[in-house]
Amino acid sequence: MSPLSTDPQRPASRRQIKRWRRYLANERAEAAVYRELAQRRNGEEREILLALADAESRHENYWRDKLGHDIGMPQQPNLATRFYGLMARRFGSVFTLALMQTAENRTPYLSDADAPEQIAADEQIHAEVVRGLAARGREKLSGSFRAAVFGANDGLVSNLALVLGVMGSGVAPNVVLLTGISGLLAGALSMAAGEYISVRSQQELLEAARPNGDAHEVVPQLDVDANELALVYRARGMSAEEAEKQAAAVFHTQETVEAVPEVAEPDLGGSPWSAAISSFVFFASGAFLPLIPFIFGAGNLVGGVIALLLVSLALLLTGGVTGLISGKPPLYRALRQLVIGLGAAAITFGLGALFGLIL
Structure with a gap:
C-alpha cells in the first residue's frame, strides 16, 4: 500500500481547516492513549499497542502535512478522546480498550471526502485489533467481578420494585422498611443457594468426565x-x-x-461456598440501597423519591459497566438499564396502589 500523501493543489476552506485541526488533535491524543496503555502491558500486547500508536502518529503526520501553514496552535482533542486518555492514565484496563473500540468504530473518516481511504480503512482495522485486545482483557476479568455487577443490579431492581410496590399500597414507612429488609434477605439467600447449587452441579459434571x-x-x-x-x-x-x-x-x-489420553484438567469453577457468599453480598449490597432513606426515618414520599434517585444513579453505573464488559456502547446500556429498572418499579408501584384501593 502506498504511503499517505496530501493534495497541495486543493484550496482549503475555513471549515475544512477547523475540521483538520480537530482530526490532528484527536490522532495525537489517541496515539498517546495507546502508548499509555502499552506501558502497562508486556510482551505481545505491548507490541500491538505500540504499533497502533505508530499508526495513529502516521495519521497525525498526514493532517499536519495537509494543514501546512494553517496548522495553527495545538488544540485540545474532543471530550471523548480526553476521557479515554484519563482512563488510560488512571486505570489502563479493559474498560479503556472497550471505549477505544467504540471510538475506532465511529470514525468520521468514512464520510469525509478529505480523508483518504487508507486512513478510513486503518481505523476500521484498528477497531478489530482493539476488539481482540479487549476480548483478552474480558477473559481475564474474574468471575467475582462479573457477579458483583450483575448481582448488585438484581438487588437494586428487585428490592426497589418491592419497596415501591408496598409503598404504593399506602402502608406505614416502618412496614415499607420491614418489607424491604425481608426482600433483601430472601433475595440474597435465594441467590446464594442458587449459585451454590449451580457451581456444585458444574463440578460434579466435570468430575464425571475425568x-x-x-x-x-x-x-x-x-x-x-x-x-x-x-x-x-x-x-x-x-x-x-x-x-x-x-x-x-x-x-x-x-x-x-x-493408555488413557491426556486431557486438560477441567476448571471446576472455584468453591461453591465462595460463590454463594459472593452472590449473597453482591445482591444484598444492591438491595440495601433503596432502604437507606427509610432507615433514617424518611416518610413514604420523601423516602420513595430518594430511593429512586439513589437506585437510578446505581443503575446507570452498573449498566455502563455491563456495556463495557460486553463490548457495547456504555451510554446506551446505562440508559437501557435505567429504563428497565424504573419501569419495573413503576409497574409494581401501580399494582401496589391498585391493591391498596381494592383492599
Whole structure:
C-alpha cells in the first residue's frame, strides 16, 4: 500500500481547516492513549499497542502535512478522546480498550471526502485489533467481578420494585422498611443457594468426565487385534485414523502410562461456598440501597423519591459497566438499564396502589 500523501493543489476552506485541526488533535491524543496503555502491558500486547500508536502518529503526520501553514496552535482533542486518555492514565484496563473500540468504530473518516481511504480503512482495522485486545482483557476479568455487577443490579431492581410496590399500597414507612429488609434477605439467600447449587452441579459434571486413572493397568491384557484401546481415543475426540495410530503405538511400546489420553484438567469453577457468599453480598449490597432513606426515618414520599434517585444513579453505573464488559456502547446500556429498572418499579408501584384501593 502506498504511503499517505496530501493534495497541495486543493484550496482549503475555513471549515475544512477547523475540521483538520480537530482530526490532528484527536490522532495525537489517541496515539498517546495507546502508548499509555502499552506501558502497562508486556510482551505481545505491548507490541500491538505500540504499533497502533505508530499508526495513529502516521495519521497525525498526514493532517499536519495537509494543514501546512494553517496548522495553527495545538488544540485540545474532543471530550471523548480526553476521557479515554484519563482512563488510560488512571486505570489502563479493559474498560479503556472497550471505549477505544467504540471510538475506532465511529470514525468520521468514512464520510469525509478529505480523508483518504487508507486512513478510513486503518481505523476500521484498528477497531478489530482493539476488539481482540479487549476480548483478552474480558477473559481475564474474574468471575467475582462479573457477579458483583450483575448481582448488585438484581438487588437494586428487585428490592426497589418491592419497596415501591408496598409503598404504593399506602402502608406505614416502618412496614415499607420491614418489607424491604425481608426482600433483601430472601433475595440474597435465594441467590446464594442458587449459585451454590449451580457451581456444585458444574463440578460434579466435570468430575464425571475425568478419565479413570486405573484404566491403564488393563492395557497389557487387551486383544491387540481387536484394538479396543482405539475406541478410548476416539471417545476423547481423536479421529478414527489418529486413534488407531495412537493405540498401535501404545501396544508396540507398552507405554501403559499413555493408555488413557491426556486431557486438560477441567476448571471446576472455584468453591461453591465462595460463590454463594459472593452472590449473597453482591445482591444484598444492591438491595440495601433503596432502604437507606427509610432507615433514617424518611416518610413514604420523601423516602420513595430518594430511593429512586439513589437506585437510578446505581443503575446507570452498573449498566455502563455491563456495556463495557460486553463490548457495547456504555451510554446506551446505562440508559437501557435505567429504563428497565424504573419501569419495573413503576409497574409494581401501580399494582401496589391498585391493591391498596381494592383492599
